[in-house]
Amino acid sequence: KHTIYITRHGQSEYNLVGKLGGNPPLTEAGKEYARRLAKFAEENVCKDDAGNVRRARLWTSSLQRTILTAEHIPHPIVCDGWQQMATRVYRNLDEIFAGECEGLTYAEIEKLHGSEASLRKMDKIGYRYPRGESYFDLIARLDPLVHELESYEEPVMVISHQAVMRILYSYLVGIDRERAPKLEIPLHTVVKITYDAYNECGFTEERFYLGP
Numbered sequence: 001k002h003t004i005y006i007t008r009h010g011q012s013e014y015n016l017v018g019k020l021g022g023n024p025p026l027t028e029a030g031k032e033y034a035r036r037l038a039k040f041a042e043e044n045v046c047k048d049d050a051g052n053v054r055r056a057r058l059w060t061s062s063l064q065r066t067i068l069t070a071e072h073i074p075h076p077i078v079c080d081g082w083q084q085m086a087t088r089v090y091r092n093l094d095e096i097f098a099g100e101c102e103g104l105t106y107a108e109i110e111k112l113h114g115s116e117a118s119l120r121k122m123d124k125i126g127y128r129y130p131r132g133e134s135y136f137d138l139i140a141r142l143d144p145l146v147h148e149l150e151s152y153e154e155p156v157m158v159i160s161h162q163a164v165m166r167i168l169y170s171y172l173v174g175i176d177r178e179r180a181p182k183l184e185i186p187l188h189t190v191v192k193i194t195y196d197a198y199n200e201c202g203f204t205e206e207r208f209y210l211g212p
């Protein structure tokens with residue numbers, strides 16, 4: 001049985017005002033999610049079903065909102081010569097780069113770059129932001145990571161971003177990538193995917209809303 005936990009970062013200052021991208025810090029609610037996520041990781045990811053401590057992996061993007069979300073997770077603890085959660089920071093897990101639209105709200109994009117907004121509506125997966133990325137670009141840079149993710153025996157927790165999680169989640173549960181850019185990926189929720197050969201579809205999915 002292989003288990004992967006994926007979550008978005010805690011609420012950021014930009015989430016609060018609807019701005020895209022950037023490198024904002026967490027709000028108070030986001031910081032509270034970070035504390036709750038650490039407790040969740042300690043009790044679930046770092047322990048097996050019998051309650052024994054086990055080794056696990058923790059991946060974040062290089063943006064501070066995911067690193068701060070991982071802040072309280074007990075990754076420096078050494079266990080059997082291993083860090084309890086071996087941590088890695090991947091730029092490939094960074095949020096879709098909106099280029100000239102970084103830091104804008106959707107309403108501002110409509111106003112300042114109206115034609116860009118309608119191009120994106122017509123083809124969300126293929127649309128590339130001016131000097132930025134498309135969902136297809138994201139799929140290409142996540143491809144090596146999903147193969148690595150699947151190669152581990154120990155559980156992995158991935159803390160990333162909305163667009164990245166849409167692609168990772170769709171890949172892991174077999175959703176057609178054309179549908180991925182429109183999936184709802186809520187904040188403050190951990191999605192647990194357990195590969196299980198005895199299950200008809202090959203995996204089970206559980207969701208944990210941790211609030212606040």
Ligand code: F6P
Pocket residue numbers: 015018019020021022095096098161162163181
């Ligand atoms: O609004 C949060 C966010 O993560 C932005 O940084 C990013 O541009 C956006 O979501 C991606 O979602 P969508 O592709 O639906 O615009």
